[in-house]
Amino acid sequence: MKGWYVITNNPLVRDKLSGDVQVIYQAVSFEGLLREVRDRVHKGNTLLSHPLSGSVKPRETPYKSVIMMDRKGAVDEQSLALIENAMQACLKFEQKAGRFRPEVDKDFQLIDWTLLESAISSIDR
Amino acid sequence: MEKLRVVHYINQFFAQIGGEEKADYPAELRKGEVVGPGMALMQKFGDEAEIVGTIVCGDSYFNENIDKATADILEMVKSLSPDVFVAGPAFNAGRYGVACGTIAAAVQEKLGIPAVTGMYVENPGADMFKNKVYIVSTKNSAAGMRDAVAKLAPLTLKLAKGERIGASVEEGYIPNGVRVNFFEKERGSARAVKMLIKKLAGKPFETEFPMPVFDRVAPNPAVKDMAHAKIALVTSGGIVPKGNPDHIESSSASHYGEYDIEGVMDLTAETYETAHGGYDPVYANADADRVLPVDVLRDMEKEGKIGSLHHLYYATVGNGTAVASAKKFAAEFAKKLKDDGVDAVILTST
Amino acid sequence: MKLEIGNIFIKDIQFASEARIEDGVVYVDKAALEKIVLEDENIKSVTFDIAKPGESVRITPVKDVIEPRVKVEGRGGIFPGVIAKVDTVGSGKTHVLKGMAVVTAGRIVGFQEGVIDMTGPGAQYTPFSQTLNLVMVCEPVDGLKQHDYEKAVRLAGFRVAVALGELGRNVTPDETKVYETCGIKEGIEKYPDLPRVAYVQMLQSQGLLHDTYVYGVDAKQTLSTILCPTETMDGAIVSGNCVSACDKNPTYVHENNPVVEDLFAQHGKTLNFVCQIITNENVYLADKQRSSDWTAKMCRMLDLDGVIVSQEGFGNPDTDLIMNCKKIEAEGVKTVIITDEYAGRDGKSQSLADADAAADAVVTGGNANEVIILPKLDKVIGTLDYINKIAGASEETLQPDGSLKVELQVITGATNETGFLRLSAR
Amino acid sequence: MVKEVERAGLPVVHMCTVTPISMTVGANRIVPTIAIPHPLGNPALDPAEEKALRRKLVEKALTALQTEVEDQTIFE
Numbered sequence A: 001m002k003g004w005y006v007i008t009n010n011p012l013v014r015d016k017l018s019g020d021v022q023v024i025y026q027a028v029s030f031e032g033l034l035r036e037v038r039d040r041v042h043k044g045n046t047l048l049s050h051p052l053s054g055s056v057k058p059r060e061t062p063y064k065s066v067i068m069m070d071r072k073g074a075v076d077e078q079s080l081a082l083i084e085n086a087m088q089a090c091l092k093f094e095q096k097a098g099r100f101r102p103e104v105d106k107d108f109q110l111i112d113w114t115l116l117e118s119a120i121s122s123i124d125r
Numbered sequence B: 001m002e003k004l005r006v007v008h009y010i011n012q013f014f015a016q017i018g019g020e021e022k023a024d025y026p027a028e029l030r031k032g033e034v035v036g037p038g039m040a041l042m043q044k045f046g047d048e049a050e051i052v053g054t055i056v057c058g059d060s061y062f063n064e065n066i067d068k069a070t071a072d073i074l075e076m077v078k079s080l081s082p083d084v085f086v087a088g089p090a091f092n093a094g095r096y097g098v099a100c101g102t103i104a105a106a107v108q109e110k111l112g113i114p115a116v117t118g119m120y121v122e123n124p125g126a127d128m129f130k131n132k133v134y135i136v137s138t139k140n141s142a143a144g145m146r147d148a149v150a151k152l153a154p155l156t157l158k159l160a161k162g163e164r165i166g167a168s169v170e171e172g173y174i175p176n177g178v179r180v181n182f183f184e185k186e187r188g189s190a191r192a193v194k195m196l197i198k199k200l201a202g203k204p205f206e207t208e209f210p211m212p213v214f215d216r217v218a219p220n221p222a223v224k225d226m227a228h229a230k231i232a233l234v235t236s237g238g239i240v241p242k243g244n245p246d247h248i249e250s251s252s253a254s255h256y257g258e259y260d261i262e263g264v265m266d267l268t269a270e271t272y273e274t275a276h277g278g279y280d281p282v283y284a285n286a287d288a289d290r291v292l293p294v295d296v297l298r299d300m301e302k303e304g305k306i307g308s309l310h311h312l313y314y315a316t317v318g319n320g321t322a323v324a325s326a327k328k329f330a331a332e333f334a335k336k337l338k339d340d341g342v343d344a345v346i347l348t349s350t
Numbered sequence C: 001m002k003l004e005i006g007n008i009f010i011k012d013i014q015f016a017s018e019a020r021i022e023d024g025v026v027y028v029d030k031a032a033l034e035k036i037v038l039e040d041e042n043i044k045s046v047t048f049d050i051a052k053p054g055e056s057v058r059i060t061p062v063k064d065v066i067e068p069r070v071k072v073e074g075r076g077g078i079f080p081g082v083i084a085k086v087d088t089v090g091s092g093k094t095h096v097l098k099g100m101a102v103v104t105a106g107r108i109v110g111f112q113e114g115v116i117d118m119t120g121p122g123a124q125y126t127p128f129s130q131t132l133n134l135v136m137v138c139e140p141v142d143g144l145k146q147h148d149y150e151k152a153v154r155l156a157g158f159r160v161a162v163a164l165g166e167l168g169r170n171v172t173p174d175e176t177k178v179y180e181t182c183g184i185k186e187g188i189e190k191y192p193d194l195p196r197v198a199y200v201q202m203l204q205s206q207g208l209l210h211d212t213y214v215y216g217v218d219a220k221q222t223l224s225t226i227l228c229p230t231e232t233m234d235g236a237i238v239s240g241n242c243v244s245a246c247d248k249n250p251t252y253v254h255e256n257n258p259v260v261e262d263l264f265a266q267h268g269k270t271l272n273f274v275c276q277i278i279t280n281e282n283v284y285l286a287d288k289q290r291s292s293d294w295t296a297k298m299c300r301m302l303d304l305d306g307v308i309v310s311q312e313g314f315g316n317p318d319t320d321l322i323m324n325c326k327k328i329e330a331e332g333v334k335t336v337i338i339t340d341e342y343a344g345r346d347g348k349s350q351s352l353a354d355a356d357a358a359a360d361a362v363v364t365g366g367n368a369n370e371v372i373i374l375p376k377l378d379k380v381i382g383t384l385d386y387i388n389k390i391a392g393a394s395e396e397t398l399q400p401d402g403s404l405k406v407e408l409q410v411i412t413g414a415t416n417e418t419g420f421l422r423l424s425a426r
Numbered sequence D: 001m002v003k004e005v006e007r008a009g010l011p012v013v014h015m016c017t018v019t020p021i022s023m024t025v026g027a028n029r030i031v032p033t034i035a036i037p038h039p040l041g042n043p044a045l046d047p048a049e050e051k052a053l054r055r056k057l058v059e060k061a062l063t064a065l066q067t068e069v070e071d072q073t074i075f076e
Helices: A013-017 A030-042 A077-090 A102-124 B037-045 B059-062 B066-079 B094-111 B124-129 B144-160 B190-199 B283-286 B294-303 B325-340 C030-038 C145-168 C184-190 C229-233 C251-255 C258-268 C285-301 C315-328 D001-005 D019-024 D047-066
Strands: A004-008 A023-024 A065-069 B004-011 B028-031 B049-057 B084-087 B115-120 B134-138 B180-182 B230-235 B239-240 B258-259 B273-276 B313-316 B343-346 C003-009 C012-015 C020-022 C025-028 C041-051 C057-060 C062-066 C068-072 C093-099 C100-105 C132-140 C175-180 C195-205 C209-212 C226-227 C236-243 C273-279 C306-310 C334-340 C362-367 C371-374 C378-384 C406-409 C424-425 D012-016 D029-032
Touching: A004 A013, A004 A102, A004 B049, A004 C285, A013 A023, A023 B066, A030 A065, A030 A077, A030 B273, A030 C251, A065 A102, A065 B094, A102 C020, A102 C145, B004 B037, B004 B066, B004 B094, B028 C041, B037 B144, B049 B059, B049 B144, B049 B283, B049 B325, B049 C145, B049 C306, B059 C003, B066 B094, B084 B144, B094 B115, B094 B124, B094 C236, B115 B124, B115 B144, B124 B134, B134 B144, B134 C145, B144 B239, B180 C229, B190 C258, B190 C306, B190 C334, B190 C362, B190 C424, B230 B325, B239 B313, B273 B283, B294 D047, B313 B325, B313 C406, B325 D001, B343 D001, B343 D047, C003 C229, C003 C273, C030 C041, C030 C132, C030 C145, C041 C145, C057 C100, C062 C251, C068 C145, C100 C145, C132 C145, C132 C378, C184 C273, C184 C285, C195 C209, C195 C285, C195 C315, C226 C229, C229 C251, C229 C258, C229 C273, C236 C251, C258 C273, C258 C306, C273 C285, C273 C315, C285 C315, C315 C334, C371 D012, D001 D012, D012 D047, D019 D029, D029 D047
Parallel strands: A004 A023, B004 B049, B004 B084, B084 B115, B115 B134, B230 B313, B230 B343, B343 D012, C003 C093, C012 C025, C057 C378, C100 C132, C195 C273, C195 C306, C306 C334, C334 C362, C362 C424, D012 D029
Antiparallel strands: A004 A065, B028 B049, B180 C424, B239 B273, B258 B313, C003 C175, C020 C025, C041 C132, C062 C100, C068 C093, C209 C236, C226 C273, C371 C406
């Protein structure tokens, strides 16, 4: 499949994937990343992976990686509903990201990476 | 132990003053008196609480003098410094229900005294106030008094004591949009099996989590004479005068903006912007006509294609999918538009 | 397929030099179990402890809970494809050490969750306050990667549970229950007037700490498929899921799936329990699409009248749940779905991340954001180091008096979405 | 919101990019627009072309308002 890319705020994902696939890395918050994804959906890009992947709660983990398809044109309804619902869901959780000790940060990065990896392996089949 | 103090509100009918012919009876405080349904409540309160005063007010009087009646009754309630305020129950009496809801909500909000009422689920007051005060669900006529009091009295005591209020099914109030946990008698899987058996048999069943519902409103007749029609603009795209003078919040649509565009021919980057946090604002900030087409409508006004563009427009921020909160204030500005003689509305969304 | 479950009621667990079951007491040989655990060179050390209902004990962070079982007749062994060799299970006879559980605990990642309180207000929210728990805390060898650590602890728990189950092989059960389903044609002939019902179980399958295994196969690499419900009673499905403590399914829940049990209770009476359909909850959207398509298709091909759909986990599985529900209903098959809610601490937020009018019959396990105070308990098994670092906990978690102010989501099983508990919300 | 305006007795046309959402929120007269961040514009065009595009959409909206409908209708 062509035209897909990963958008992430997770440095581990950036480092793991660099060179192999197109990665857009932005050093923003979890919600900042969802906002960026939303703007891209508004431009016609579609989601290939779920923006609420994983059971680690929004605002707990600071990291998020999403796979998108570069596409221009009409807004994809499903992508729009998913990203809007995901942004709504964030508001329900207490802001905890950043309160963990530094070594836990690596764990969050790893979990985010493995969730993404599982989605990428679905594309690569 | 001192008894908890309760003030009770009822209408002219339950005070046995009279029916419709006495509905203009003004608000009256009967200090130390227990009237009508108050007797049944007192019985249920036992030693724990007592009604220290009853306020009687005619339904027409209340609804026709709503501001004065509310203010007067608030004073009466305040003078007795109760621990809790009870209104009704109103069963299916519409104006009584609205009065009970209005005054109970006002007592709670203005005086900080917990309040409760009771009515039939289809009473218009129920929909209007269920999210503001606890409304015990009653039958549709006063024949259900015993049942109503059986739920109302214990909830009143809990509120007076400041105890945790359980889920709607436990306490008997009309669901108020706040999800509260409680333990069912059976585990979830057994409840699911029972629900499925009922659903398969075509019998009524009750979901534990109602999905958001979307009702419909029938379309209004078309505009006959566009060349003389007054057209108004409304947008959920958050277009506001530059600087966002009303501080419309970017996400939660808690209020709306009303802006005068008298003499405004074109929205520019210098004069208008978006307060909406739900989309990339770059394009709307560069030219807000992209969301609110004032420029084009001014041209059409000049050309006589439309009669006129209404001098006020209304703006909210709201995601396409999150509509519930917008309902209340939309009703408010819709009424203003109607009163201002607007013929039709163009509503733009991002 | 017909399976006989022989329950051996366990009244107590004690450490002893000789492992055995006598008069309902399980005597555990710590040294022997330690050897079994340390077979895995990735585990440096293990400590065992016992927590009984009513004791002032808190276990955290919990990884998995497992019920010891042993296959005494019929094909295969417990946890096929994982511990026993691959062979179809679900028939013959199985003995169960009823009333006890093996609980694996220990830090795998720094934000891990899972609290079991054996007493106090927290106890009523977890089913595992009612079981006699043998708790094992495993320490990894230095530098072990999280992947390998998770796997090591997961498998060690199963090995210990199987070893304990083995003690019950020759014990006469206190109670015997028989579970039997029929073939398609047989069922139609036997129960011509009963509605045909299946159980659709959604399995968490997203990646590290979010995985489930079916006969040893990672569920995210599976297509939706059919099981005989008795297969799960022999451990056909095991948990590798350590996140979202309140609504993940520990292996114990798979072995004792309440939907399976309660459908069996009605089997042949008010309904014909045809089969169990398992489907996954992947991250990739096309997978969600495919899996829900297949599930709905099978519901149709099996000529079902109704299904119960259970969910696992938070957030994106809401999308799978609604997809399954919508598509199955569209096939003319009636659904009841079981979920839980994240309605915010005040209960006012939208509970699910997805919704549809087709989901008109919902059972809820309650609001996982609801706040609860857990008083200080005398003993902690595992470590409290992470308790104020887990989901649903926050800075003010640890109160001055030693109590914990947390959301229900930290408690293992609190809002379980197979309907394991009585908790609900309105 | 669109429903409340209709409820007040005013014919209303909903100009919106994602028409299924418009259907869900109960609009009766719907005109599809260009894109979420710029429903009535297209920054890729030059200003005159863009305004012409907007004019066309608004004309469509006026047509919708002048058309009797019985049910939810999308004016493509």
